[in-house]
Amino acid sequence: MRRAFQDFYAEEFSHCYGCGKSNPDGHQLKSYWDGDDTVARFSPDSRYSGGVPDHVYGGLIASLFDCHGAASAAAFTCRALNREMGSAGEPIRHVTASLKVDFRRPTPMGTELTIKGRLRSMEGRKVWVDLTLFAHGEVCATGEMLAIRFQR
Numbered sequence: 001m002r003r004a005f006q007d008f009y010a011e012e013f014s015h016c017y018g019c020g021k022s023n024p025d026g027h028q029l030k031s032y033w034d035g036d037d038t039v040a041r042f043s044p045d046s047r048y049s050g051g052v053p054d055h056v057y058g059g060l061i062a063s064l065f066d067c068h069g070a071a072s073a074a075a076f077t078c079r080a081l082n083r084e085m086g087s088a089g090e091p092i093r094h095v096t097a098s099l100k101v102d103f104r105r106p107t108p109m110g111t112e113l114t115i116k117g118r119l120r121s122m123e124g125r126k127v128w129v130d131l132t133l134f135a136h137g138e139v140c141a142t143g144e145m146l147a148i149r150f151q152r
Contacts, residue, residue, distance in 0.1 A: 004030035005038075005071040008086030013093050018067035029064060031071040031117070038072040038117035040064070044109060056107040064115050065101060065131045065143040070094045072117035073127035073147035080122060094127060094147035107133065107140040125149035 006019045006029070014022040019029040031040040042064055050057040073094035078085050083092070107113065113135050120128040131143035 002032060003086075004032055005075050005085055006030055009093070010091045013091060016067060018063050019071060027063070027067070029067045029071075031068050031075070031115075033075065034116065036119070038068065038075060040068045040071075040115045040117075041112050042115065043112045046109065049109060050106075052106055054109050056109055056113075058101070058103060061103070061107060061133055061141050062099065062101050062143075064113070064133065065141075065145065066096055066099055068115045068117055069099065069129045069131055069143070069145035070096055070147050072119075072129050073145070073149075076119045076122065076127055076129070077149060090152075093150040095150050096145060097126075097148045098144075098146040100144045102142045103140070104142060105138065105140050108135050111135050113140075120144075125151070 006021055014020045017023055017026040020026055029040050031038050044056050048057050048060045074092050077092050113133055116132045118130045120130050125148050127147045129145045133141040
């Protein structure tokens with residue numbers, strides 16, 4: 001069984017509401033490699049309803065982009081360093097410096113959402129990730145993230 005990027009986070013970094021394995025009340029988002037890109041899936045329940053009946057609240061979409069984007073940035077950095085996630089040494093984690101979300105169409109409830117990440121570029125500690133959220137194979141939102149590698 002393949003492990004999600006978030007499964008390799010050190011305990012001190014695993015409490016995030018969106019993707020922390022140590023947060024039983026959170027989304028528990030899990031991100032994986034999908035070729036050169038990344039992918040995560042999430043099935044929202046009725047508590048994530050937006051202002052339009054039977055559609056997802058936009059803040060959830062931003063939250064999914066935030067967590068998947070930061071996890072993707074860490075994975076892209078590990079790959080660039082030719083390092084396995086979770087290997088010995090200082091944990092590689094990223095924080096969100098900027099997140100732009102464009103809502104393309106209403107996102108329906110009651111279906112699995114797919115979030116994809118694609119590396120745009122890297123420069124030093126900065127990683128730019130392009131994000132797309134799909135429902136039923138249709139693009140519902142796109143995003144751009146600038147993630148910064150966390151250093152102690």
